[in-house]
Amino acid sequence: MPEPRFLLLSDVAAELNVSDSQVYHMVRSGELPAIKVGGRGQWRVERAMLERYIEEKYAETAAWVRDNPLAEREAD
Known part of the structure; x- marks a missing residue:
């Protein structure tokens, strides 16, 4: 089965071994490109x-x- 094209922020956090909040900040600051999808964004x-x-x-x-x-x- 192929890997999914899109990842949850929690999946990204696990991949980078950082916290979810760090990934959220990276996305909100524009450092890491992301998209908002669905009615709940x-x-x-x-x-x-x-x-x-x-x-x-x-x-x-x-x-x-x-x-x-x-x-x-x-050298000593």
């Missing part, structure tokens, strides 16, 4: 958008690590 995140978000975070982290190298400890 429930949030859904497309799996492809989540994967793209993860790839972007890997790239941002790699750039940060490159620009912020660990300082070498001085």
Whole structure:
């Protein structure tokens, strides 16, 4: 059975190992693209958008690590 195209915010939170409220903030701030569906306006995140978000975070982290190298400890 194929994976669902759209994920609940709780599913996204489980995938990223963060809280539901963190994912809600990411969606509401526009950091993580999502849509509202149904009469009650429930949030859904497309799996492809989540994967793209993860790839972007890997790239941002790699750039940060490159620009912020660990300082070498001085030899005693």
